[in-house]
Amino acid sequence: MEEAFTRGEGRPRLLDLISNGRDWRSYAAAEEKKLELRLGLPGGEDWSAGQEKREHPIESALSLGHISKVPKSTNVNASSGTKRRFLVHVEPKTEAFQQQQQQQLQQEQLGFLQLQAKGKESLQQTSGSAEQQSLEGKGCGPHPPHASSTKNAAVAHTASQSRVAATPVVGWPPVRSFRMNLAGTAKASAESNNGSSAAAKKIENDKKSLFVKINMDGIPIGRKVDLKAFDSYDKLSLAVDELFRGLMAAQADPLAASTQKNSEEKHVLTGLMDGSGEYTLVYEDDEGDRMLVGDVPWDMFVSMAKRLRVLKSSDVSASSLRAVGRKRTSNS
């Protein structure tokens, strides 16, 4: 394929762009917004549908040129298509190309680099794999950062250009959880030591994420949520509901696990914060006391909450009132 890239005219414009670093970059930037990250398996309907969405004719040309080759090169069960897969670049390592890689990697708009599903498409460079070219032309370095959960995928998917920080990849960087949160306080503390508490507050709010554990009664597996990803109790409640609904249904009826998408929402977790639902959301603050979620302003809650729990509402009154009573001056 190297030859294909370097041959002259008659090639689709996209391929020409690859050898011209500058154009590539601006092209990529312009296209980013339109880039549909959802790439189904080529040869299938998804692919064509995705192509049509793109206005740029070059993509169609590229895809038409390669669409027949791709099915052979994948070793995925094409019919099921349950996972989105991406053919990641196996690039000819020309200098200019590497420059683009570098530029792309340096771009903070990792949204369009996050072409993830779970796991990348096979990069198996068995001999003669020159045909395995990137179909979604732009954006994939050979080693793009991967979010290894669909949740992260969704976040990056909708990432707009205003997102400045890297989308967190699960388990990366390889530091223990307690160091992740510690990191955020670095700037805040520095500012407040300079006597500028307003700045400290601002920096505190600019912290990129705050992961806290969340456990639910009756479910042995806990999760973590990023409080900074929400800006209100409603959003948190919704996220908690989504997080555990699947797990609860799976526990209740393991066979139903795969049919989650039905609208049988017997286990919807509503009323998490007003005591009206079957479950109630509580949090533990830095002194270890359990408090009902929803009493204090959202920002204050974020700064205080160290851990979340979803308890059966019947349990809440028994065990937590004592702690709550100490903290609150009036009854709920």
Place this chain on the structure above:
Amino acid sequence: MTYFPEEVVEHIFDFLSSHRDRNIVSTVCKAWYRVERLSRRSVFVGNCYAVRPGRVMARFPGTKCLSVKGKPHFADFNLVPHDWGGFALPWIEAAARGCPGLEELRLKRMVVSDESLELLARSFPNFKALVLVSCEGFSTDGLAAIATHCRGLRELDLQENEVEDHGRQWLSCFPDSCTSLESLNFACLKGEVNAGALERLVARCVNLRSLKLNRAISVESLARILVRTPHLVELGTGSFTVEHRAEAYQRLIHAFRKCKSLKSLSGFWDVAPRCLQSIYSICPNLTVLNLSYAPAIQGADLVKLIRHCFKLQKLWVLDCIGDKGLAVVASTCKELQELRVFPSDIYGTGTAAVTEEGLVAISSGCSKLNSLLYFCHQMTNAALITVAKNCPHFTRFRLCILDPGKPDPDTNQPLDEGFGAIVRSCNDLRRLSLSGLLTDTVFLYIGEYAARLEMLSIAFAGDSDKGMVYVLNGCKNLRKLEIRDSPFGDAALLENVGKYETMRSLWMSSCDVTLGGCKALAAKMPRLNVEVINDRVESDEMEENPSDMHKVEKMYVYRTLAGARNDAPEFVDIL
């Protein structure tokens, strides 16, 4: 063979300190096997599922010191689901039945329940030391049981565990008659302890040499404690929050002056930079300094402190020390052997705190450096080559460039040559972690040169199966291989299946290995457990009966004598 009385053989075996040596002599003949197993006092189990607990106790009934490790290393980074396994209870039960003379227990990455701690506390009359590292599943209730029932306890060392705070005054459960403590570390606990009880405890334990307090301990309490423990060698301060004008601060300075034996300091969670002056008097004696929990201390203050620490051998800091700060370390700390630089701005777009320059500076100043953990924003081949030349004694080299797959910023090349230089130069390298943009070439180098390598961590690296095969075929001492997000598939997995029986374990996640490949491996190698771990988060995409071409999200393979384990949760399939 000339006849040796067993007592003589046993006496000779006493001189064998390493587990490996003892393992080897036990295979010489039946007589030696018998002598060795009855005289073995210290047993190390690197993978709790490699052998049944009862079998260990039956073979070594005289065990006094038992170490067991549970979850794979990547569990530290949330890659292993919460209840995957690694339970301590079966081990404690088996020891209670088979080795009641047990004196020391060390557990790492295991799930330890309060129930197991209570059983521990009651089952071993000579129990002396409990060390829990990166464990979870217990609360202060379990600690209370240990404090109450373990008479003669010498060591309680809790490192980076997740401990539920049930508010019980566990520390107060140490009876007044307890005077034997030599080492107490509860730095990872979140809750408060009774300060008065603590002060009385340390006062009566005259042999106390190591004390690591948690964040809840105030400076006032710390000052009072130090006055009573002037012979302390290792100290983890509490939060260290104090106004530098306060009386408590003056008392603290005074107390520090009395502690002439202090060699190791850690803690400092909330210290204000100004208050670091209180330890200047101790710095010249320090060999170990851990400031990695103190994000408030910026580069300039760190530098002022470190200029006093010329005997330092081990330093843990945050990257706010900066390249310039590392240069100061290089010029001051000539005895430095271990350096860890942790990231302080993980998601930020902020200024790069440390780069390759800092590392190069360290390498030119600290020629005794043998252990490195370095988080940075960028690295160059030239720098790594220089580091390799300056420091050929690395045994542990872990480099983490925060942006996955980032190339050398000067040349846009992968970092193959840089890491290649490291493995070529450092013949004693036992542990290596890679990062940055890397092709198969780096694995070619590793396979060829890293003869003593025992543990290799790979992330976002390589181009093809060849990379993994180079490593499996080359590194003859490889024990642990952990790989994530790299393009290695079934061909690599199945290329050298016999290799896995010479290793402790293999972890692969987000790679290209399929279910069919895992099944093939399991079929060929019955003495391996091939665990396929299905992440519940993706349950909406999980199929009822995934085909063999389905890529496996997480796979953990380990050799075992115990067969498939019976405590696996439902999301783990053991093939």
